[in-house]
Amino acid sequence: MRTTAISALLGALVFVAAGGAMAQEDKIVLKDGPGKDKAMQCTICHSLDYIPMNSRFMDKAHWTAEANKMIKVFGAPIPLSDVDAISTYLAQNYGVGTTK
């Protein structure tokens, strides 16, 4: 899997740069819910703390715009067909009006 290979490579790179921070990053756990597996693709480029950090003030349209930006502007290798599942998951778990 291309994604897996990239993640592994990236993990190695970051370990060199950040040392123990990598182990800390692994402790970040997203809430369980439909679409979580697809949202985990975000880790290809960045740690998952970006998601709870940006909560809880975005609605689904806003999360959709973020996911599209990551794919179309930053080149994240995530299928566009996953955007709806990802933004639905993010809106339901980290969106406006959700609970902690």
Add this chain to the structure above:
Amino acid sequence: MKKFPLAGVDSESRRRLLLGAAGVGALAALGAGRARAAPAGSTAALGLAELPDGTLAEQLLYALPGKVPLWKKSFRPPNFETPVQYFRTVITPNNAFFVRWHLAGIPEVKATDWTLTIGGESAEREIKLDLADMKKHFKPAEITAVLQCSGNRRGLFQPHVAGVEWGVGAMGNAVWRGVRLKDLLAKAGVKSSAIEAVLNGTDHPPLEQTPDFVKSIPIDVALNEDTLIAFEMNGKPLPHWNGGPARLIVPGWTGTYWVKQISTITLVSKPESNFWMKAAYRVPRGKYKMRHFESQLGSPNEPITTMVVNSLVTSIQSGVRIPRGKPIPVKGIAWDSGAGIDRVEVSTDYGATWRKAKLGKDLGRFSFREFDLELPTRENGALIVMARATSKSGETQTEQLVFNPAGYHHNVIQRIYVEVV
């Protein structure tokens, strides 16, 4: 001497003034400060709007190698904020200085391996220099200057905007030492066609298709005598986390232009058009008083350039109780884009009257400037302490947020709730 009323405003006037001046968010924040201890890292405790609740829950104090524990915003790329107590000194210690990277590929570059290449179509020749060349062949230069992330205080925006949700500590003040960029550019030769210097560092995106972090500055800024290539920070080698072995220093300009691990400078005759110039780091055109980046102006926006005047009270937090008869210590730092700080004033009557604080030693027009005022307390009651910096060019802090969608240029006056008991 003018009488200085501390608790002389009745509660209804206070409520009205607060709602008018501070808005509902700030009032709620003040109420929270009064009712219970604020969460660690809270910006409401500083008399400002609060961070998103998700940010407060997620952030933690974490020490990167060589750093004291800083507020972790994200692990990868590493974004870490300086806690407020480190701003009680005018120079921010290297090991407490904030960390900000856009992209996760951050190589450790040895000082002995580092080189800087200067060239481009608007350079007479290409030159390549290492650290030894710079120290041997160029005159050393030093400047004390504030480095502040464009998005410092983004997390205080109402409504909240997406991004790294910084509190007040994505900034620091340091003595930067290196060589003048203009001296290096003279060696390469600057053609009259040069309009921008394009800046790139050795950091890189995690994926090939992600836009590399590349910035540009106007050629006149590149040639300004205050613009440095720095390899020392506060008398020590520039730390890896802050862009070592060498980074660009652009005093007065926001941090985005202070390219870390700088490795190439390209002189060009056409505006740089990558994502980080044309799409990111932009504000609504004409909305803020700042230097304009003429070759990068667009519609409806323009690049963020120089900092707006701002201050931070570091001595007291909202909810503090001061025994009657003891003074309220109002101490902190103020800064701007290089006009220099003319005055910092303190009000306890919602801005009706202001009293000048004493300014600390002048470390140069780009440095933090300390201020200090002791407010006497003569009667019991609650009051709001506000501090407002004004630059020598007459710019001052805003009463209310001047909104922009990317969360830049927040310089709203603090409103700190104090009880005299």
